[in-house]
Amino acid sequence: MTRTGYRATQFVQALLAQPAAEDARLVADYLPPALRPRFDGMSRAEQSHSLSVLRTLLRQGQTDPDLLAAALLHDVGKTRAPLRLLDRVLVVLAQRVAPGAAQAWSNGAPRGWKRPFVVAARHTEWGAEILEQAGASPRLVGLVRQHHASFPPCGAEVDRMLVALQTADGSH
Ligand SMILES: [Fe+2]
Numbered sequence: 322m323t324r325t326g327y328r329a330t331q332f333v334q335a336l337l338a339q340p341a342a343e344d345a346r347l348v349a350d351y352l353p354p355a356l357r358p359r360f361d362g363m364s365r366a367e368q369s370h371s372l373s374v375l376r377t378l379l380r381q382g383q384t385d386p387d388l389l390a391a392a393l394l395h396d397v398g399k400t401r402a403p404l405r406l407l408d409r410v411l412v413v414l415a416q417r418v419a420p421g422a423a424q425a426w427s428n429g430a431p432r433g434w435k436r437p438f439v440v441a442a443r444h445t446e447w448g449a450e451i452l453e454q455a456g457a458s459p460r461l462v463g464l465v466r467q468h469h470a471s472f473p474p475c476g477a478e479v480d481r482m483l484v485a486l487q488t489a490d491g492s493h
């Protein structure tokens with residue numbers, strides 16, 4: 322390879338490596354070491370989604386460590402039964418078109434054609450269990466457990482964080 326070709330290859334590699342390095346820095350900055358393996362175990366698509374949620378919260382000026390860790394780990398429960406892209410699309414469509422049916426299909430074991438609906442309904446609880454076992458703070462566990470819950474806001478700090486998390490999650 323010519324020297325110019327070598328430089329060009331290096332440049333392209335540096336460009337491609339930048340997002341990965343930036344992502345790794347965010348994970349190191351906002352997750353305690355004990356919880357990083359839980360993030361590493363998530364699919365690339367879920368990691369990318371979670372990093373987008375984190376970036377949105379950072380742009381808003383959010384600084385609470387539990388909220389920022391929840392951005393990265395709120396969907397960690399999906400590692401128990403990973404879904405394909407098609408499954409995720411199916412759930413979103415069904416929840417829009419036939420929310421009652423989607424809710425009814427979410428009971429039971431995550432098997433067969435109901436599996437995507439069960440995962441969508443139960444990944445919050447599974448995530449909370451995974452993080453509890455990994456030693457996460459009760460506040461972080463609570464945010465993950467409730468990240469799809471609808472509730473009347475009462476103005477408490479934890480509610481404000483939950484609203485911020487749900488809004489950022491819904492925008493990605
Ligand atoms: Fe979720």
Ligand SMILES: [Fe+2]
Pocket residue numbers: 370395396490
């Ligand atoms: Fe999410």
